[in-house]
Amino acid sequence: MQINLNRNTLMIGCAVQLLIVGLIIYIFLPLISLLLKILVTVALIAAAAYFGYRLFTRYFTRLKPRDEVISFVFQLMGYYSTKCGSSDESLRYRHLGDVVDELHLEDQQVSSASSYFNYGKDLTESLVKQMIRDNRRLWAFPLDRRRLFDWVVQLFFCEPVITEQQQLYFSQLGTLLGYTEDQIQYKFKLYLRRYRYFYDQNSRCYRNGFDFNEFFSRFYEQMRTGQGAGGGSYGGYGSTVNREEELASAYRILGIDENTSDADAKKAYLRLMNRYHPDKAAAREDPGGLADCQAAPRTLERSLPALTSD
Numbered sequence: 001m002q003i004n005l006n007r008n009t010l011m012i013g014c015a016v017q018l019l020i021v022g023l024i025i026y027i028f029l030p031l032i033s034l035l036l037k038i039l040v041t042v043a044l045i046a047a048a049a050y051f052g053y054r055l056f057t058r059y060f061t062r063l064k065p066r067d068e069v070i071s072f073v074f075q076l077m078g079y080y081s082t083k084c085g086s087s088d089e090s091l092r093y094r095h096l097g098d099v100v101d102e103l104h105l106e107d108q109q110v111s112s113a114s115s116y117f118n119y120g121k122d123l124t125e126s127l128v129k130q131m132i133r134d135n136r137r138l139w140a141f142p143l144d145r146r147r148l149f150d151w152v153v154q155l156f157f158c159e160p161v162i163t164e165q166q167q168l169y170f171s172q173l174g175t176l177l178g179y180t181e182d183q184i185q186y187k188f189k190l191y192l193r194r195y196r197y198f199y200d201q202n203s204r205c206y207r208n209g210f211d212f213n214e215f216f217s218r219f220y221e222q223m224r225t226g227q228g229a230g231g232g233s234y235g236g237y238g239s240t241v242n243r244e245e246e247l248a249s250a251y252r253i254l255g256i257d258e259n260t261s262d263a264d265a266k267k268a269y270l271r272l273m274n275r276y277h278p279d280k281a282a283a284r285e286d287p288g289g290l291a292d293c294q295a296a297p298r299t300l301e302r303s304l305p306a307l308t309s310d
Helices: 007-059 067-081 089-103 107-120 125-134 142-153 164-176 181-194 212-224 243-254 262-275 278-283 287-303
Strands: 198-200 205-207
Touching (some): 067 125
Antiparallel strands (some): 198 205
């Protein structure tokens, strides 16, 4: 059956549809208007806060691209750079580049900053303390103090290992800048979480990665000397430890944290198994590391029974 719609019928249908749409808009218009007002208000507040912060940090703080600021900041960073390790200079110089960008230094000022940084490496502890006291006006404001502290202490976290001596220098700088002991400990823990460091019981230091070669060489040395007989300890991680310590050891080996999903944990396990497979070592023509590669599957299986049950 074919239905013929004339002009009047179409006009009536369109009118009914327009009426329905109008009623819907009329009913929900107050809610839509309220949502739009909230979104616009939040956007304006966020924009005002952002530009206000940028203007404040650029024009109302004392850490500006001036000669005295460049001299003080980069000499201080040069001194504390000597208190870090020297395993990865590239990360340290990349951090210095970030500080240069944040201060908006020009080319000539960058050259001066480099000279002051190198000069600061030869300063003594007493001269550094005196320099911090003499330049108190530059960091007395809380925002300036936080920026200066962050610039300097991030040098320590360019290293894969944070030793007890470096922790002492971290606390020393915080004390010189007027932070309390509780504030220093809070900041230190905050940096550890930010850069994913964990505490290594064996070396008594903080690491942001696990050295598998060191782990497996220690494991085989203990097995060779008989310390691992009868299901004893291997690599410093014993089979008699409680469940929490065993899980913590497994997380460190895989390089993941306790909030990682089971699927991601299994992926990390399989990735390490593939990396340390003996056939892969033979293909790389690395006979010296073949024993370590042979140790990896057994070590991971003993540390991660829940992940290897499948």
